[in-house]
Amino acid sequence: MNTPNLLQPSSVSRRDFLTRSAQAAAAGFLGSAYAESTPAASLPSETLVTQLYKTLDEKQKSVLCLPWSDPRRQKVDNNWHIIKQPIRDVLNADQQAMVREIFDKLHSDEYKKEVWTQFDHDNKGDGGFPSASIALFGEPGTGQFEFVLTGRHCTRRCDGDSEKGAAFGGPIFYGHAAGSFNEKPDHPGNVYWYQAKRANEVFAALDGKQREAALLGKSRQERGNFTVELSGKKSGLEGIRMSDLSSDQKDLVRKVIGDLLKPFREHDAKEAASYIEAGGFDNLHMAFFKDQDVGKDGVWDVWQIEGPNAVFYFRGDPHVHAWAHVRQPA
Numbered sequence: 391m392n393t394p395n396l397l398q399p400s401s402v403s404r405r406d407f408l409t410r411s412a413q414a415a416a417a418g419f420l421g422s423a424y425a426e427s428t429p430a431a432s433l434p435s436e437t438l439v440t441q442l443y444k445t446l447d448e449k450q451k452s453v454l455c456l457p458w459s460d461p462r463r464q465k466v467d468n469n470w471h472i473i474k475q476p477i478r479d480v481l482n483a484d485q486q487a488m489v490r491e492i493f494d495k496l497h498s499d500e501y502k503k504e505v506w507t508q509f510d511h512d513n514k515g516d517g518g519f520p521s522a523s524i525a526l527f528g529e530p531g532t533g534q535f536e537f538v539l540t541g542r543h544c545t546r547r548c549d550g551d552s553e554k555g556a557a558f559g560g561p562i563f564y565g566h567a568a569g570s571f572n573e574k575p576d577h578p579g580n581v582y583w584y585q586a587k588r589a590n591e592v593f594a595a596l597d598g599k600q601r602e603a604a605l606l607g608k609s610r611q612e613r614g615n616f617t618v619e620l621s622g623k624k625s626g627l628e629g630i631r632m633s634d635l636s637s638d639q640k641d642l643v644r645k646v647i648g649d650l651l652k653p654f655r656e657h658d659a660k661e662a663a664s665y666i667e668a669g670g671f672d673n674l675h676m677a678f679f680k681d682q683d684v685g686k687d688g689v690w691d692v693w694q695i696e697g698p699n700a701v702f703y704f705r706g707d708p709h710v711h712a713w714a715h716v717r718q719p720a
Contacts, residue, residue, distance in 0.1 A: 419648045419663045435495045435655075436550040439537040440530040442488045453480050458528035463536055464553070465545075466561040467614045468711050471523035472540045478520035490519055493539055496546055501653040504581035508566040512543045528552070536560075543567070543711070555718030557662035558654070561618050567709035575685025582710045588649045589693050589704065592642045593678055596630070600639075604630040609679040609692045610703065618701040618715035624670065627696050629677025643676060647695065650702050650714065662700075662716045669699040669719045682707040 433441075446454065453475055456462065462472055477486050497505045513521050522541040528534035536549035536559055543565035546558075553559050568579035577583040596604060606628060610617065625631065632640055647666065651659040666674070674697040678690040684707050691706030699719045705711040 418667070419644050420651060420659055421648060432495075434657075435492045435537070435548040438488055438492045438495070439526070439535070439548060442485060442492070442537075443526055443530055443535075445485055445488075450480055454524060455526050458534040458536070460525075460527060462525065463527045463538065464560045465615060466563050466618065466713070466715075467540075467545065468563055468565060468612060469542045470540050470545075472525045472538050473523045476517070476521045476523050478517065486520060489522070489524060489539070492537065492548065493519075493522075493546060496548055496655055496658070497653055498655055498659070505564075505653055508564070508581045509541070509544060512565075512567060513541050516542065555665075557665055557716035558658050558714065561615060561713070561715035563711070563713055564653070565709070565711040570709075572708040573684065573706075573710075575687050575689065575691075577684075577691075577706060577710065580710050582653075582712055583706070585646070585649045585712070586689075586691060586693065586704060586706050586710075588642075588646050589676075589678075590689055592639065592646060592676060593690060595639050595642055600630055600634065603634070604676060605678050605680055605690075607679065608681040609677075609694070609705065612705065612711065612713075617703060618713045620699055620701060620715060620717060621696075622698050622720065624673040624698050627675040628694070629675040629696070631672070632674045632676070633672040640671070643674070643695070644671075646676075647702075650695075650712075662714075665716050665718050666697065666700050669697050673697045674700070684708070 454473060465472070473480075477489055481489065494502060494506075510518055513519065522539055522544070524537065524539045527536045527538070534552050536547055536552055538545070538547045543563070545561070545563040547560055547562065549559035564582065566580050566582050567573065568577065568581070573580060577586075593601065593604065621627065632643060635643070647663070651662055674695055676695050677693060679692040680690070682692040682705070683689070684691045692704065694701065694703045696702075700716040701713070703713040
C-alpha cells in the first residue's frame with residue numbers, strides 16, 4: 391500500500407485539505423469499515439449533549455457545569471471521576487438515559503457492544519453506568535462546549551470540534567480487567583486484547599536488527615496527562631521509526647492503527663487518521679517492552695506508537711490500559 395499523498399495544493403482550502411486528508415487516511419488505516427460516510431441513524435452525541443444541557447435545572451447546573459477554562463476539561467486518567475457525584479446522584483432517570491445514549495454514540499456500531507461489555511463489567515462493583523461521572527464545560531452555541539464522561543477505565547469526551555485540532559476532543563483512556571486484576575498471558579475475555587495481537591504481528595514481521603531497535607526494557611509510567619504528552623519530535627523517539635520499515639511492514643502498522651481507532655465513531659476515527667497522516671507516517675515510532683511480558687511468553691503485552699503529534703500507549707500488564715492522544719500537527 392502506498393502512503394497517501396497529503397501535500398496541500400495552494401488552491402485548496404484548509405477545510406477541504408483536512409477533509410481529503412481524512413478520506414485518504416481512512417482508506418489507509420481504517421479500510422472498508424470507515425471508507426465511505428453513511429448517514430447517521432439518529433442524533434449525534436453533540437446534539438444530545440445540548441439537549442441534556444437544556445434539561446438541567448439550576449441545582450444540577452451548579453454541580454455539573456464548569457467554565458471552559460477549568461483544567462479538568464482536558465484531564466485524562468485511568469480511573470477517576472471528573473465530578474465527585476456520580477450521575478445517579480445528580481440526574482433523573484431520563485437524563486441518565488440521555489447520557490447513556492451520548493456515550494453509546496461516541497463508539498462505532500461495529501464495536502460498541504464490546505465497549506459496553508467492558509464498561510458494565512469494570513464498573514459493576516460501583517453500580518454500573520450510573521456510577522459514571524460527567525461534566526459540561528462552557529455553553530452550547532458559543533463555540534466552546536464540551537462533555538466529558540469518566541469512570542473506571544474510561545475517559546471519553548465530545549466537543550463538536552470546539553477543542554480545535556484535537557481528535558476525540560482531547561486525550562482519552564479506555565481499558566479492561568476481564569477475568570481478574572492480574573490477567574492471564576492470553577488475556578481471555580479482554581475486549582481490547584485484539585489490538586495487542588495485531589501489534590505483535592508487526593513484531594513477528596521484523597528482522598533481527600529491527601527487533602533490536604523496537605524491543606526495549608521498561609515502558610513509561612502512567613501519570614495522567616503526562617502519560618500521553620506530545621513531544622513534537624519527528625525522530626529520536628522510543629522504538630523503530632516507520633521510515634526503517636519495508637512497505638509490507640508499514641502496512642501491518644497501519645492495520646494496528648486501524649484497530650486502535652476501531653471502537654470509535656466514524657467522525658473521530660477519520661479525524662484522528664487524518665492528523666496522524668498529516669504529521670507524517672514515517673515519523674511514527676513503534677516500541678515493545680520486554681520487562682512487562684505477562685507469562686514470559688514473548689508476546690509483548692506493553693507497546694506503543696508515538697509520533698510528533700500522536701501517542702498510543704497500550705499497557706497489558708497486569709490488565710489492559712490504553713491511552714490515546716492525537717492532535718493536528720503544529
